[in-house]
Amino acid sequence: MTGMISNGFSHWLTAAPDAHKQLFELELPTTKAEAWRYTSLKSLLEQNFTPAEDAANAIQSDDLNKILIPDLMSHRVVLINGRYVPELSALGDLPTGAQIGSLRAALASHSEMVRSQFNQYAFNSLFTALNTAGLNDGVAVLLNRAVVLKNPIELIHISIGANQPQVAQPRHLIVLGDGARATLIERYLSLDAAIYCTNAVIEIALGRDAVFRHERLQMESENAFHLTGLSLKQNANSHYLGVNIGLGARWSRTELVTNFAGEHAECDLQGLYLAGDGQLMDYHLDVTHAVPNCTSRENFRGILCGKGRAVFDGRVLVAKNAQKSDAAMSNNNLMLSEGAEVDTKPQLEINADDVKCSHGTTVGQIEPEKLFYLRSRGISAPLARRMLCLGFAGEIIHMLHEEVLRDYVAEHVGQRLEFSATGLS
C-alpha cells in the first residue's frame, strides 16, 4: 500500500513525516474492526496502485465541454488525477477576501493561513495518513469574514487511466470566516474505464454564522475505487448542508465526520446512493455533539439493484452536558433485486438527558399497490417502477440547489435504473 505514496512533494509539509510514520503504525483495517465490519479491503489491496501520473495535457477544452453541465454558472476548478489544472479552470470574478486556488501552490508559497490550517481538522485514519503522505494537490478555499460567494464553486475531479492502476490523492482545505457564505459542488468522474483509486480528504472549518452548502456527486467509472474522508468543524451558529450523491465506482467508502465546536450550529447531511451489480457503497457518518444546543440531521436513501451492496453506519454522539442537542437520523433503502444486500447500523450514544434524538431505518421494496395504481392508469410496468424509484430518490435530489444539477442527477439516476432494469422483475 505504501506504493501509493511518494510524489516529490510531501517534503513541503511538516505534517508529512508524521503521516509517513503513522502509515507504518496504523494497521490495515480488517472486517474484524467494527468500522469495517461489512466492508472488505480485499479488492482494493489486490490492485497494485502507483501514484497517479500528471495528465494535465490529456484533455483539451473541447473535451471539457462534454463534461460541463450546461447553464451551470460556477467558479470552476478542474483537477486531473488529483492535480489542479489552471488551463481548464475558470475561477471568474471573485470578491475581495475570497481566495480559491491550488493547495499545493498555497502551501509552497508559505501562505501562513493555509499552513496553519492544513491537517488541523482531518480525522485520524490510515487513508488520511496515506493522503497526507502522498497527496498530489487539491484546492484551498479561503473566505474572509462576511464574504459571500453568489455562484457555486465547482470542483471537477477527472481521472484519466494509465496502463497500470493509479491512485490520485486530492486534498481540499475549506475555511470560511465568520458570516461567510458559499456553495461547493464537487464532481468525481472519469473519462475511461481504467482501474484507478481516488483517495480524497476534505477539511472544512466554518466560522461563526458561516453558511456552507456542499453538494457532492460521486460518478466515478464502474472500475474505480473511491474513498472520501471529510472532516467538518463547525463554530457557533454555523450551518452546513451536505448532499451526497453516490452513483459510481465499483467500491466506495465515504466517511463524513462532524464536530460541533460552538453552540446553535446546524449540520444537515443528506445522501442518495444507488448500488448496482458488483458495486459496494459504504457510508460512515459520525456526528459529535460536544457542545449544547446543536442540531444534526442525517437522511440517507439508497436504491439497490443487481447484486449491489450498501453499508450505512451512522453514529450520533451526544457528550455529557451537550444539553438540548437535537439529532435525527434516517436511512431508507429500496431493494429491487435478489442478491442485493444492505447492512445498516444507525447508532446513538447519548450522555445527556435533555436531548431530542431519534433514528429510523427501513428496508423495503416498491409497494405493489403503488405499482398497480400507476399501471391501472396505463403506465407500463418498467416505467412505473422507474417513476417510483425516482420519486424515492427525489427527496434527496431536490435538496440540490441548482435546477440544472437536479435534472442532471435525475437523468443519471434514471439511466442507471434502466441499465439495471434487467435486475427488476
Next chain:
Amino acid sequence: MTSTSAVDEIVKSEYEHGFTTEIVSDTFPPGLNEDVVRAISARKGEPTFMTEWRLKAYRHWLTMTEPEWAAVHYPKIDFQSISYFSAPKRSEDAPKSLDEIDPILLETYQKLGIPLEEQKVLAGIAVDAVFDSVSVATTFRKSLAEAGVIFCSISEAVHDYSDLIKQHLGSVVPHTDNYYACLNAAVFSDGTFVYVPKGVRCPMELSTYFRINARNTGQFERTLIIAEEGAYVSYLEGCTAPQRDENQLHAAVVELIVMADAEIKYSTVQNWYPGDAQGKGGIYNFVTKRGDCRGDRAKISWTQVETGSAITWKYPSCLLRGEGAIGEFYSVAVTKGCQQADTGTKMIHIGKNTRSTIVSKGISAGKGQQTYRGLVRIGQRAEGARNHTQCDSLLIGDQCSANTVPYIEVKHPSANMEHEATTSKISDDQLFYCRSRGLTEEDAVSMIVNGFCKEVFNELPMEFAVEAQKLLSISLEGAVG
C-alpha cells in the same frame, strides 16, 4: 424541576431484598481446573457423556478470551477466585414435598414475597425454586406429569431423560458459542428442564425463582426447554439476590427448542443486587439466551424486565428457521446508581415469511449506563421476512447515558424491515399536566414511566406484570426528570 436530592435518595436507597439467610452450604473451595469440573460432575452423579461434555467445554474455554466489545466496564474477573459449586446441605436427601424443606429456606422465600403454598393455590403456578445451585423444591410435578409435561431440574433430567439431554443440550448454544456460555457448559450447577410433548398445551405457567445465596459462588444456571410440534408453554423466571460486597458472577445459558406450530413464551423479571451507591458489589449478569424455531410457524416470545445486577450482558435471540416462524422480544431495562446494561436481541431470519418484533424500552437514571445492541439479519432465503423494531430510551438525570447500536443486515429484496429509535426525557410539560390534575410528582413520574413501558408489561403474565410494575416504581421512586 429536577430534584437532585430526590434522585440521590433513590440512588442511595438500600436494596430492598438485601438479607442473607444463614444456611450451611456445601461449597467447593475457589478455583477452576479439570479436577473441579470432574468433581462437579461426580458430585451430581452424572453419566460419563456429561462429564466428557463438560471437559470438552472446559478445554475449549481455556483457548478463549473474555469478550470486550460490550459497552460495560468492570475490573477483570479472577475466575480462580470463584467457587464453582455450592449446594444446600440437605441436597443429598432431596425433599419430596414442601414439608421437608428447610424452614429457613421457606422463610427466605416469604421475605421475597414468594409464598410457595399460596402460589400453589392462588396462581396455579408450579414452582421449581432454585436455592443456590440445586433445586430444592418442586411442586405440581404430578399434575404436569399427567399432561405429559416434564418439568424438573436439569440434573434430574440428565439421569432420567438422558436421551433428550444428549440430543438437545448445547444444540442451540454450543459450548463454542462464547466465553461465558462455554464456561457455563463446563461448570453449570443446575437449572431447569422442560419438555412439552407433541400437541400438549402446558396446563399451567411454569416458574422458577432463582436466588443467589452462598458467598463468592458464581451461579451457572442452565435451562433447556423443548416444545414439540403444536405444544405451548409459558415459562417465568424471576430473580432477587441478597446484599453483599463481592461481585458475583452469574453466567447462565438458556436454550429453547420450538418445533412446528409450537410456542414458548419466556418471561423474566430480574432484580439481582445492583451494588451500592459507589457501584461496589452487585451481580455480574452475563447470560446467553437463545431460541431455535426449528419448525414451520414456531414461535418464541422473550419478555424481560431487567432492573437489577451491576452489569447486564444479555441478548435473548431467536433463530427463525421454519417457514412463518415468529420471534418476539419485549424488554424493559432500568439502570440506576452505577448499573451498566448492554442488552438487546438478535433476530436471525432464515426461513420464508418469518416475522419478528422487537420492542425495547430503556430507562437510565443516576449514573446508569445502558446500551441497546441488537441484530436483525434477513438471510438470502428469507423471502417475505418482516421485522419491526422499536427501541426507546428514557433518560432521568444528566449523569446517565443511553446508547443504541442496532445492526441491520438485509439480503432479500422482499424483506420489510423497519427500525425506530428515540431518546427522550420526562418533559416538564408532561409533569405539569399531571400535577395540575392533582397528582404528586412521584405519582406522575411513576405513571409516565409505566406508560412508557406499557407495551412490554402487556406481554407479561398477569402476576408478573404486577410484580414488574411494583419493581419499576420502587426503582425509580422520586426520580424526576
